[in-house]
Amino acid sequence: MESVLKNSELRRSAIIRWRLTFRGVIFLAAAVVFFCFSVLPVGYMLALSLIDERGDFGLENYRTLLAFDSRQRGLLLNSAALGFGAASLSTVIGVPLGLLLARGEFAFKRFWRFGLVVPLVIPPYIFALSWILLLGGLVPGFVYSVFGTVAILGLCFYPLPMLATEAALRSVDGRMEEAALLAAPPFRVFWRITLPLVAPVVSAAFLIVFVLSVAEFGVPGLLRVRVYTTEVFTAFAALYDFGAATALAVPASLVTLAAAVFVAKIIGEKTLVGRRQSSSALNMTSGGSRLVLLAAGMIFVATCLLPAVVLLSEAFRIRNLSSVVLESGAAIANSLLLSAIGATLVIAVSVILGYARGRAGTNWNWLADVVFVVIFAVPSTVVGVGIIGLWNRGGLEMVYTSQAIIVVGYLARFTPVAALILGGIVRQIPYSIEEAAAISGASWPRIFGRIVLPNVRNGIVGTWLIIFIFAFGELGTTLLVAPPGETTLPVRIYTIIANTPPSEVAALALLQISFVLLPLAFLILWRSREKRTA
Template structure:
């Protein structure tokens, strides 16, 4: 079979078996009881006042987090991606850190600073921490889309207007699709995140499904309670397609015109430094001062087994994401018949709450025939691949868009096969993006806790899961040490990558 046809067929078959079929099976599972077709469980859910209350809490919380992070993140993205403010790369890395660690670690860090303060425990504390976690999304999307703007448009406008006017009427409208996409993405991700709200004792809707599953073992009610999150994800996906659509496709990046802040550079830098210190550095410093050498050594000894499993699962998950991410990016970039559908499905799976994906995998694979998947760490790798395939495919897709079509056409004229073009042209030119993809897949697989918590087999707990269980009644010094170990695990591959990149350049 021709490679160009076998690739999309293979990918779609894998995707359907790993993700879509489990979701469909979970949905139909909620419609039937032992007596046959029934909507009684749905009726009970809609008649439960507490569920409506938590749903309103989640909706309000997600709207606030999405709005605040999108507005501030877009402004920070313009400042860090288009101005000459000093130490931009370092500030970006610090702001990125909360997104790369398990969310509850930042919540616990603030707890070490504020204690049981009502400022932290409740709606506003939960909203602020989620804001800090998801702020990097609009920042990096803004920086990415600034590189998609043709500088000639801004140069022409600068002949007649200052930068403030150009930003208002040219730059910001051109990156509006990224701004809107950031809002929808942060809204859905914050709606499905429950570990922060769980730690801060704020009742939200995703906790209802997780509690029914993990505490009461009521699988039927857990799946029915999870269904509204599925429908919300579909609504958000439809809004994204209607409002942004093809405007999110990547092309070769342009040179970004830098804004010279002149005498305003120092005030901007100091303000930015103060913001970064308050949102990220202050709570992490408070966490670190709880630790002494003995507690850190003891925590490391206790965590050595889950730490080893975390590194192994993350490496395998990153490799799986690299493989499927390249195939999916190649499919999308080739504009195959299935490319739009596939891109939509990967985005849908990314914004889908982890609780839903975990329950769907359990429903589908908890059978005698698939026990070799359900009862082994393979199901964890399935979960990582399903959840983060969108990220890996987009990173590689962006790089593939920069490869000149003339190279591909020239190779075809010489008689090179599709396989040879991929192996000898595309892969060598995309090697840097492949390395970044593996690193991103490794970090996000390493930080994942909700999916692992739902699907992990006995004896396969990871470090984020071990930390989460210790936070219930463990020694505060041990918990702080475990959190620091987790943070160092995230920083280490980032540091190695940037050192390697600097040595190469």
């Protein structure tokens, strides 16, 4: 009897071990893919920067950087101004709008949210293009300057602080505000209780915009503002100097790393996924709503209507629209197909990474967030150079010389952000539902497939669409890695700007916008249908 018991116990512990091992293997596989595709290109670039032309180990490539001459000072100043300026402008615009969306009462709220989010999904260089067409001839001194770049990036990125503020305000426990309302008038409650509670998330959004602006390549490239990302591109594309290109990427990367650590520490276990709770206590008055709504209307005109009208009016001058579209047919088809494949692969990997991050029970969770944020924020041109260095070698030609290398670029750039989003979504699901399934005897794959995935289904669909939109607009990495003869729509637009009539460029830009807006509209419609069903 005793031996029978012992045997059954042994068998049980073997099964438990097998389950843990199987889960471990899946986690390890996802981590290896993430490491090889996302981390290794950046690490490879860093390693290469420490080897000089003769193949010796040293800081030769950093000599110019460390000399800190006037060129280096200019680069640092421009990059810093771009980061701080765009982050400040986007926060000043985004926070009141987030307040309006969370606490204001007005008609057509869903339409407003949709309209105000649009700038985030349109590639920034399309904005830059429309502003060049609108003001480039009138006030070139402003448009082609750091100020113009700051204005465009601030207007592109304000939806981030806006959405962060809205989500944070929605997740503030309404009871805390009610408890304060028993002692203080609404304005004081908002100032002393509500704002401090949402401040960490708003600060994190500020830092994220800062990092994205420092890492931006398309807008400063178009507006001829010299920053680290454009210099990296020039160092590689014009001079084919790996070492110098990487050394130039280091200052921006260090700033990114510092900002990412701050963001991860500030947000901690919070996520930007809003929890709806009763907080009717502090709604905006109709007067306040009207004022901010007026400002929102002006922002909407500046960021959506005006660029669209400018591009439309240019595009109408085309004599033969169909030939322009046909000439770019391959680029459009490539963009659609490769973005869909890229988004699917990114989701397949990041759903496992996000789950592992969401369920990890260590005090070092924030470190995973730091890695995700840092890798995501590495300038696209740096990632591109890293991928070329890593994949341009014997035995990998099948990938390097085909469209697959573009998908590799998408995996490298967007796996971290998808893992961050999905990790946040997994954390919203109580672990007890998995424990209940485990107690009932379900294996981990079964728990994951039958319990976890159905609960994050909406999040997976939403994240896929976000990654598709990002991939469809990707420029910096694709510009460098795309093999000869293969192109995508953003690369085609960027490369023909200089030597093609503006009307043709505007038509392609409009096409790009509509391809991005369609999935966004689908996402919003689908979510509202889900809500109604729920």
